Amino acid sequence: MAQAYMTETGSGGSGPERRGPRLRRLLDKWRGDRGIWRRGLVLAVFALLLALVMVLHAQIPNVVGNLGSLMETFLPWLGLCVPVLLILGFLRTSATALIATLVPAIVWLNLFGGLLIDRTGSGGDLTVATHNVNAENPNPSSTAREVAASGADVLALEELTEAAVSTYEKALAPTYKYHSVQGTVGLWSKYPLTDIEPVDIKLGWIRAMRATVTAPAGQVAVYVAHLPSVRVKMEAGFTARQRDTSADALGEAISDEPLRQVVLLGDLNGTMNDRALKAVTSQLRSTQGAAGSGFGFSWPTSFPMARIDQIMVKGVEPVTSWTLPETGSDHLPIAARVKVTATGS
Secondary structure (H helix, E strand, O other): OOOHHHHOOOOOOOOOHHHHHHHHHHHHHHOOOOOOOOOOOOHHHHHHHHHHHHOOHHHHOOOOOOHHHHHHHHHHHHOOOHHHHHHHHHHHOHHHHHHHHHHHHHHHHHHHHHHHOOOOOOOOOOOEEEEOOOOOOOOHHHHHHHHHHHOOOOEEEEOOOOOEEEEHHHHHHHOOOOOEEEEEEEEEOOOOEEEEEEEOOOOOOOOEEEEEEEOOOEEEEEEEEEEOOOOOOOOOOOHHHHHHHHHHHHHHHHOOOOOOEEEEEOOOOOOOOHHHHHHHHOOOOOOOHHHHHOOOOEEOOOOOEEEEEEEEEEEOEEEEEEEOOOOOOOOOOOEEEOOOOOOOO
């Protein structure tokens, strides 16, 4: 009887026995609160504006400081506002704010919820990887060994300096029989490389290349690209004109590709959401979006906030995609495994 009395009065209970009455008291308090619908109107407006920004991000103009592209680069992070709004809504005891916060939550889940699901599979017959090794990398030989240990059949490197090329070539030679360096980008492969050529992305120097990889399952056109960097400046905003022009040129080269199976590896200095990369993203799909787990952010290594390094494909089936451990660069290497068919042309 004593135990029953303690549980009933809440003086000795714990867990659900105590949380239940507390929740009921809270709901009773809210039901008796006439201001519950009037408070938190500012929070509700902010929640609805947040939802509109996510829904209409493609309509945000790029005229002033490339604001649209800047917003799209970090679009997934707007989801962090949702739990903040929920907490503030509870603190304000505002039903209006809490209900309004459901709108951006639903929008965010519609845009990015699929990335929270593990879409990785098994199988595939070609593993590819790409890494911006950083021109100021203090230990290029160590970086080369680490990315080679990923098991990639085809490896692309960007931001190669003339002084470091020989170091990468020596470190990767035991793993890769074939390779080619064009300007500041390079491609290493366990399978023969043919039809190697630089790709003009309108910079005046070489930062992109193309080669045919003859894999056991079929031929694949592999592009390696390092698009120009973007900058965020107080007086100019998100400056990306060079990057945008190069993306258009890269997209044009890919559209003229005679082989049906295409893989693009590289640092595009932009995310799949960035409209400025539409010339590329409209033709290819991301392996991370199709067969990855999570967002796969690759930059910066200290606190990855965006996936600006990309593996994109056309005509091959992504099986799995993942991010590799840091190597001393300011970018994380990324890898993917794809299924190639025998009819590659």
